[in-house]
Amino acid sequence: MRAFYSDQFVLPLPPGHRFPMAKYRLLRERLGADVPDVELAAAEPASDGELALVHTPSYIQSVVQGTLSDAQQKEIGFPWTPAMVERSRRSAGATVMAARTALFGGQGVSANLAGGTHHAYADKGSGFCVFNDAAVATRLMQAEWGRVHKQPLKVAIIDLDVHQGNGTARIFERDAQVFTLSMHGARNFPFDKEASDLDIELPDGCDDAAYLEALEHALTELEARFDPGLVIYLAGADPHEGDRLGRLSLSFDGLEARDRRVFDWAWSKRIPLAFSMAGGYGRDMTDTVQVQINTYRVAYAYWRRWQNLTKDLNQEKETHP
Template sequence: MHAYYADHFVLPLPSGHRFPMAKYGRLRERLARELPEVDLHEALPASDGELALVHAPAYIAAVADGSLSPAMQREIGFPWSPAMAERARRSVGATLQAARRVMGQGGGLAANLAGGTHHAYADKGGGFCVFNDFAVAARLMQAEHARRHRQPLRVAIVDLDVHQGNGTARLFAADPSVFTLSLHGAKNFPFRKEPSDLDVELPDGCGDDDYLHALDLALDELARRFEPGLVLYLAGADPHEGDRLGRLKLSFDGLEARDRRVMDWAWSRRLPLVFAMGGGYGHDLEATVQVQINTYRTALAFERRWLARPPALAAGTPSGTHWHNPAP
């Protein structure tokens, strides 16, 4: 299973900043040591053209040259620096590479060790999100798919970060080809939420049983209303009971069950799946990374299923069929 990283582009943050930048490098270290079946690759930067599928050119330019206003930098939560701009591009690029991987081989799973930057809008960032990687990936995969297929590619975004994906919801509000599902804390950030295609708001203190029941109902509703060809899964670690910003009470086991449900939902429909890590702000950094390691361990089990049953045959396509979506 391929996964893409950019943790060596480290933002120079002020002392005491609450964003846990170290979690990305720690995740890669543990994957390399504990799960060598995860094939790790350095992420390439997204191009201006790829970002412009979603983001306003003036905003892309402002991120690149450092002309973001102080107010825009405060909303993002990071001070501008060349490393901030480069990391933002590579965080998107990692998701693009993962999406090309699963679409190019006709199925399976691939991942971004960061990503899930769902608070970014077309013309601004927010909540530690500069560019919206899932939105760019959805648009790029649709464009590349259209070169070879008459039927348009429909994309389901399953956002299980504890915070609502407001930027993603706004970007696809009028687009029936992308379905946005968000399961999130009702009273948590962002305090002004955007309507997704399906929003499930959870009370503070929600635990495993109630969360998993709500997720089951949401996935059933998604299946009833939409038939995707690609699933983008935001596997946030911040619903964990040890998270500083989460306000929910999911255990390690509950989050593992969450991941299995989403991946099984995609597997049972033979849908390629890309996942990104989203938020995670544990009082103990190792607890956040453990949630993420568990997600990768679960994903590897489903990737083995794909390897056991070649995707083209599992999907009922003729033997020898090869889907390929090269970079433009």
């Protein structure tokens, strides 16, 4: 299973900054030790042209040239540096590469070790999000699919970060070919929420049973309303009970059950799935990384199913050419 990383670009954050930059390197190291069959590769950067499928040219240039206003930079939450620009390009590029691998590469499942930057709008960043990786990957896969198949590609973005995917919702609010599902804390950031195609708001303290019941209803409604050819899944670790910013109470087992349900839903319909890690702000960073490792273990099992399916199809073609 292929997974793409960009943690070699480290933002020089001031002491006490609450963004857990080190988690990306820790995840890559843990994957190499715990799930060694995951093939890790450095992500290529998203180009200006690829970013412009979603973001306004003026915003892209302001980010690249470092001419965002102090207020715009403060809303993003990072100080401007060349590393911020390159990391943001590569994070978007990693989801592009994961989506392309899952959709066109015969893999069925692929991953970005970062990403999930769902607070970025077309014309601004917010909440530690500069470019919206899921939106860029969606637009680019639709373009590439259309060139090959001469028909539209419908994409479902299943966002299970604890914070609403407000930027993603706004970007696709009038796009019938993209379904945005966000399941998030009702009283959590962003406090002024957008309208996704399906929003599931959860109370503070939501536990495993209530969360999984809500997820089941959400997937049932998604299935009734939309028939995607690609799923992009934001597998946030921040619903975990040990998260500083999450306000929910899911256990490790509950989050693993969440992941298994999403992957099973996509697999049952043979829909390729690309996933990103999204948020995770554990009081103990190793808890966040453990949640993500568990996601990769689930993902790998479903990747194996895709490989067995491909093998069976190839054998059938050889038997009945």
